[in-house]
Amino acid sequence: MPFPAKTTREEILAAAAQIIESEGWEALSMRNLAARLKVRASSLYHHFADRDALEAALAREAAGPLLEAAGDTEEFARTYLVFARAHVHLMKMIQPELRAAFEKRAGSAAAPLLAYLYGYAVLGLKEDRAFEAGLRALIPAKRHIL
Numbered sequence: 001m002p003f004p005a006k007t008t009r010e011e012i013l014a015a016a017a018q019i020i021e022s023e024g025w026e027a028l029s030m031r032n033l034a035a036r037l038k039v040r041a042s043s044l045y046h047h048f049a050d051r052d053a054l055e056a057a058l059a060r061e062a063a064g065p066l067l068e069a070a071g072d073t074e075e076f077a078r079t080y081l082v083f084a085r086a087h088v089h090l091m092k093m094i095q096p097e098l099r100a101a102f103e104k105r106a107g108s109a110a111a112p113l114l115a116y117l118y119g120y121a122v123l124g125l126k127e128d129r130a131f132e133a134g135l136r137a138l139i140p141a142k143r144h145i146l
Contacts, residue, residue, distance in 0.1 A: 007039050009047045009057075016058050020089045028055070059097040062090050067101055073139050077117055084121030091121065113138045 015036045019028050030051055034041035048054040069079040084091040095118060102110035116138055120131060 007037055007043060007047075011037065012044060012047055012054070013058055013061055016054060017062065017087075017090060020058075020093065021087060024089050025055075025093045030054075055093065056097075058090075059094040062087070062094045063097045063101065066098060073113070074135070077113070077135055077139075078127075080117045081121050081127065084118065085124070088122065091118070 012033065016028055016033055019032060019036060028051070030041045030044050033054075034044055037044075044054075048057065066076065066080055066083060069076045095114075099111070099114055102114060116134055119125075120127075120134075125131065
């Protein structure tokens with residue numbers, strides 16, 4: 001088994017994301033993660049105090065690209081849909097992190113847009129005229145809410 005020093009924080013986060021994507025976030029445990037990495041579960045605690053700390057770090061890292069795209073609201077909306085469709089289980093986990101970050105930036109104006117996008121992504125609905133109409137209703141012309 002590799003030593004804890006040979007298992008990086010990034011490798012742990014990547015393996016945790018793989019578990020979440022393949023088995024759902026309920027399957028993520030320190031023991032399951034350690035087995036995937038071929039290390040002892042106790043070695044993971046050198047990087048993360050507990051599962052909550054691991055999940056918080058994973059949420060922050062996964063939310064990063066979405067937070068960066070938030071300068072332009074329409075760009076964010078499209079980036080969000082692509083990410084959410086590719087990472088359904090992970091998206092469920094990071095949704096609270098995103099909501100908190102956007103409420104800090106835009107107050108309650110962000111909530112309807114996030115709810116709309118989350119619903120569209122989770123339901124697997126297509127980006128069609130109905131999506132565009134809903135987006136236009138939520139984002140008035142030339143208005144950035146995020």
